[in-house]
Amino acid sequence: LLGIGEHQLTTAAAELVPQTVEGTPARGKSRRVYLYLIPAAILLVGVFAIPLVDSVVLSLQKSAGLAGTSGWAGLSNFKTELTSAVFWQIAWQTVIWTVGVVSLTTVVSIGLASLIRDPFRGRTLCTALLMLPWASSIAVSGVVWLFALEPNGLVDRSLTLVGLQKAILPWLANTPQALVVLILIGVWISVPFTTLIIAAGMKGIPKDIYEAASLESKSRLHLEWFITRPLLRHVILVSLMANFVVVFNSFPLIYVMTGGGPINNTSILAVYLYEQAFTDLDFGQASAIAVLVSLLLVAVTFVYVRMLINRPSPYRRGARVD
Amino acid sequence: VSTDALPPGAFSFRVRWGAVVRFGILAVAVAVSVFPVLVMIDTAIKPSAEIAEVQRWIPVAPTGQFFVHELESSQLWLSLRNSAIIATGVTVLSLLLAVPASYILARRAFRGNRTYLNVVLVTQTMAPAVLIIPLFSLFHRFHLLNSYAGVILVSSAFVLPFSIWLLTAFFRQVSIEIEEAAALDMATGLRFLTRFMIPMCLPGIAATAIWQFMYGWNEFMFSLTFLSGASSKWPLTVQVYSSIGEYSVAWQPLMVTALMGVIPTFILFLALRRWFEVGLGQTLAS
Numbered sequence: 001l002l003g004i005g006e007h008q009l010t011t012a013a014a015e016l017v018p019q020t021v022e023g024t025p026a027r028g029k030s031r032r033v034y035l036y037l038i039p040a041a042i043l044l045v046g047v048f049a050i051p052l053v054d055s056v057v058l059s060l061q062k063s064a065g066l067a068g069t070s071g072w073a074g075l076s077n078f079k080t081e082l083t084s085a086v087f088w089q090i091a092w093q094t095v096i097w098t099v100g101v102v103s104l105t106t107v108v109s110i111g112l113a114s115l116i117r118d119p120f121r122g123r124t125l126c127t128a129l130l131m132l133p134w135a136s137s138i139a140v141s142g143v144v145w146l147f148a149l150e151p152n153g154l155v156d157r158s159l160t161l162v163g164l165q166k167a168i169l170p171w172l173a174n175t176p177q178a179l180v181v182l183i184l185i186g187v188w189i190s191v192p193f194t195t196l197i198i199a200a201g202m203k204g205i206p207k208d209i210y211e212a213a214s215l216e217s218k219s220r221l222h223l224e225w226f227i228t229r230p231l232l233r234h235v236i237l238v239s240l241m242a243n244f245v246v247v248f249n250s251f252p253l254i255y256v257m258t259g260g261g262p263i264n265n266t267s268i269l270a271v272y273l274y275e276q277a278f279t280d281l282d283f284g285q286a287s288a289i290a291v292l293v294s295l296l297l298v299a300v301t302f303v304y305v306r307m308l309i310n311r312p313s314p315y316r317r318g319a320r321v322d
Numbered sequence: 323v324s325t326d327a328l329p330p331g332a333f334s335f336r337v338r339w340g341a342v343v344r345f346g347i348l349a350v351a352v353a354v355s356v357f358p359v360l361v362m363i364d365t366a367i368k369p370s371a372e373i374a375e376v377q378r379w380i381p382v383a384p385t386g387q388f389f390v391h392e393l394e395s396s397q398l399w400l401s402l403r404n405s406a407i408i409a410t411g412v413t414v415l416s417l418l419l420a421v422p423a424s425y426i427l428a429r430r431a432f433r434g435n436r437t438y439l440n441v442v443l444v445t446q447t448m449a450p451a452v453l454i455i456p457l458f459s460l461f462h463r464f465h466l467l468n469s470y471a472g473v474i475l476v477s478s479a480f481v482l483p484f485s486i487w488l489l490t491a492f493f494r495q496v497s498i499e500i501e502e503a504a505a506l507d508m509a510t511g512l513r514f515l516t517r518f519m520i521p522m523c524l525p526g527i528a529a530t531a532i533w534q535f536m537y538g539w540n541e542f543m544f545s546l547t548f549l550s551g552a553s554s555k556w557p558l559t560v561q562v563y564s565s566i567g568e569y570s571v572a573w574q575p576l577m578v579t580a581l582m583g584v585i586p587t588f589i590l591f592l593a594l595r596r597w598f599e600v601g602l603g604q605t606l607a608s
Contacts, residue, residue, distance in 0.1 A: 032511065033430050036422035037438060040482060043419060047453065047479035048445045054456035112351060115344050128592055129352045132359060135591040136584045137540035139559040143566055144358040144580055147365070147573060152376040154361050161379075188354065220340070249449035252542045256563055270451040277455045278547065290452040301447050 052294070059291045063284035077288035086264055087272075087289070093179065094248065094268040101186035101247045106240060108187060109194035110232075114224060116195070117202050134192035142256035145185055146172070172258055175265040182254055182266055186247060194239050201235030202228065241304050248297070269293050359584060366577040373573055388574035397561070398579055404470075405539050405557040405583070411474035412538030413531050416481045421527065424489035425515050429501070439490070446483040454547055461548060468552035473544045481534045488533075492526030493519065529597035532590045539587050558583040 062073040081087045116127050133141065148154045149171040156168050172178045205228065213227055251270045254260060260267030260275065267275075269289060277286035365373065367384040392398055426432075427439060457476060458467070466472035496519060504514050520527065542559040549555050556564065558579060565576050 033426050033432050036426040040419040040423040040486065041438075043475070043479050044442070044445055044482060047457070047476055048448055051453045051456035051460065052448070054459065055452060058456060058459070111347070115348055120341075120344075126348055126352060128595070130355050131591060131595070132355050132584075132588060135536065135588045136358070137542060137559045137587075139540075139542035140562050140580045140583050141358050143562050143576070144361050146566065147577075148358070148361045154364065154377055154379065157377055157379060192355070245447045249451065251451050255543075256566075270449055274451050274454065274543075277458075283455055283459070286455055290449075290455060293449055294452055297447050297449065301444065 055287050055290050055294070058283055059287035061284050063282045073284060077284050078292070080285065081288050081292065090260075090264060090267045090269060090272045093266070094270075096179065097183060097186070097254075097268050098244065098248045100183040101190060102240060102243045104183070104187045105190040105194050105243055105247075106236065108191050109198050109239070110236070112191065112195045113198040113202055114228065117199060130195065131192045133188050134196075138189055138250075138252040139256050141189065142185075142253045146257050149181065172266075173262065175262065178258060178262065179266045182257060185257070186250070186253060189253065190243055190247065194243060197239045197242075198232065198235060201232050204235075205231050237304075237307065241301075244300065244304075245297070359581070362577040362581045362584070366574050366581065368574065370574070389578055392575045392578040395575070398582060400554065401556055401558040401561040401579070402582060404555055405559070407470055408473055408477070408541065408545065408557050409535045409538030411470060412477045412481060412541075413534045415474060416478040416485055416534050417527070417531055419478070420482055420485040420489055420530070421520070422512075422515065424486050425493055425519060427486065428490045428493035429498075439487070442483045442486050445479075450480065450543055454543065458547060467548055468550075468555065469548075470555060472548045473541070474538075476544050476548070477538055477541050481537050485530050485534060488530050489523075489526065492523045492530075496522055525597045529594050532594040536587045536590060539583075 059077055060072060060074065061077075062070045112130065116123060116130070151170065155171070156165075159165060159168055169177050171181050209227055209231075210223060213223060248268075249270050250268075251274060254266060254268060254271050255274065258266045260271045264272070270293070273286045273289040273293065276282050276289065280286075364379060364381070366388055367386065368381045369383055369385050372378070372381055372383070427435060453476075461467045461472045466475070500518065500522075501514060504510070504518050509517055539557075540559060541557070542563070545557050545560045546563065549557075549560065553564075562576060562580055562583070565571065565579075
């Protein structure tokens with residue numbers, strides 16, 4: 001075999017073979033493992049770490065047009081933002097938007113996941129159609145919803161057909177319903193993936209727990225509340241965090257549908273800072289908002305990770321059924 | 323109340339009642355889910371006069387002219403091509419980076435293994451809108467604005483974290499004995515990865531790839547910003563968005579374009595669904 005003696009081969013193999021105790025990853029002996037990790041790390045550093053530092057630097061500078069700066073501004077960009085009524089209004093709207101979309105999404109997804117969990121005729125087709133909002137681009141869906149929500153458009157027509165013509169409003173032209181409409185479409189976008197995650201989590205719950213409990217239990221809802229809910233807590237925490245980040249940071253839907261209007265009334269921080277940068281061409285000011293947003297996200301992530309660590313997965317702890 | 327006390331009919335009535343409620347809720351949910359696609363199809367076959375006034379669902383005089391006209395337009399195919407270039411670029415680049423990294427993370431315990439995975443996870447919390455400003459300046463300096471490369475690089479970085487987590491979960495499923503056996507054939511490291519690991523985990527890798535492709539296909543903000551000066555490179559998403567800024571919007575061609583954008587990703591999603599659910603289950607369990 002290419003002139004390699006058997007002895008050499010076995011020693012070579014012994015060196016290379018990962019030494020393991022059943023199923024645990026082997027200890028990498030050479031520095032070669034880092035060669036596999038470095039390419040991905042370079043891209044992550046280039047796109048996340050360097051720009052983040054740049055962002056902080058930019059936020060301390062005075063802006064002069066496109067990608068240009070004119071000297072240091074100290075903390076004045078931050079001072080301008082933190083004392084501006086518009087910033088606080090948009091920050092508050094961001095909270096309403098995020099909490100609204102995430103909480104409604106979670107409730108709807110738990111309901112849908114429990115409905116599609118058990119087999120029934122047409123389940124595959126039904127699930128596939130429910131995933132349609134996730135498979136389509138948010139920007140394109142936003143444009144289509146915009147068209148459908150026009151006065152006398154297809155949303156109004158559908159409401160008339162089911163006898164709800166009294167509920168018709170100028171959907172996106174006025175507050176507060178514009179933000180409510182956007183939140184509902186945000187839920188429409190987020191539900192499919194969340195349902196998928198929660199359904200996957202439900203699949204992980206052993207069937208015999210239900211069987212054992214149903215011997216003495218009252219109703220389906222009772223089972224869901226006392227068995228599914230506590231066992232799903234870990235999965236729901238994961239989906240809450242994933243949705244929180246995505247929804248808080250979401251840009252395309254609001255940008256496409258209202259651009260934050262009318263007069264900033266549907267704007268959120270992500271859209272606001274984008275417009276500060278690329279419409280008003282004030283990179284310094286926009287970076288100050290960006291830094292504030294990042295600090296907030298770091299704080300929330302920290303709290304969340306602490307929560308996850310303090311409350312480990314119920315699977316590991318052993319399921320408790322009262 | 324014990325069910326034994328009730329006549330047999332009462333119990334089966336209760337069961338059917340539950341099925342009716344379930345069917346009703348699911349019917350409403352499906353209707354709401356497919357609503358925009360119905361709007362696309364409905365609008366694309368309506369003559370302009372029927373869009374201008376009060377709209378009805380069923381067109382009085384449906385027409386296929388917009389479909390025919392739009393499918394012959396070079397604009398539609400150009401934007402589909404651009405979307406395909408970006409989506410393929412994102413898939414190829416992020417797989418090339420994520421597969422080796424995930425393999426090592428799944429298989430070797432080394433200093434920083436856990437830290438690497440956690441740092442990767444933290445990048446996931448960063449707002450694209452936050453990074454887009456410094457990235458714009460950076461790309462300006464390195465002449466990456468108005469090029470596919472810039473959009474592909476940034477989008478790949480954003481799909482990388484979840485890809486690594488998903489692939490790591492798939493690779494962990496392959497038993498370590500197989501790797502030990504393969505090592506006797508001198509198939510270790512990169513050779514083991516390409517000759518054994520990748521073929522064995524092909525379904526998982528395919529699911530990840532399809533997810534990455536969908537992300538690239540549907541990406542909007544980076545293309546909008548970094549390709550703003552090169553309309554010939556606009557993907558379908560930016561093309562659709564830019565046409566609503568026009569003075570009078572031609573809705574039917576727009577809806578045909580939108581439909582052409584949804585069809586490929588939906589078909590891909592159907593192909594990916596089963597493996598995606600399996601992968602999610604693995605990731606959640608770990």
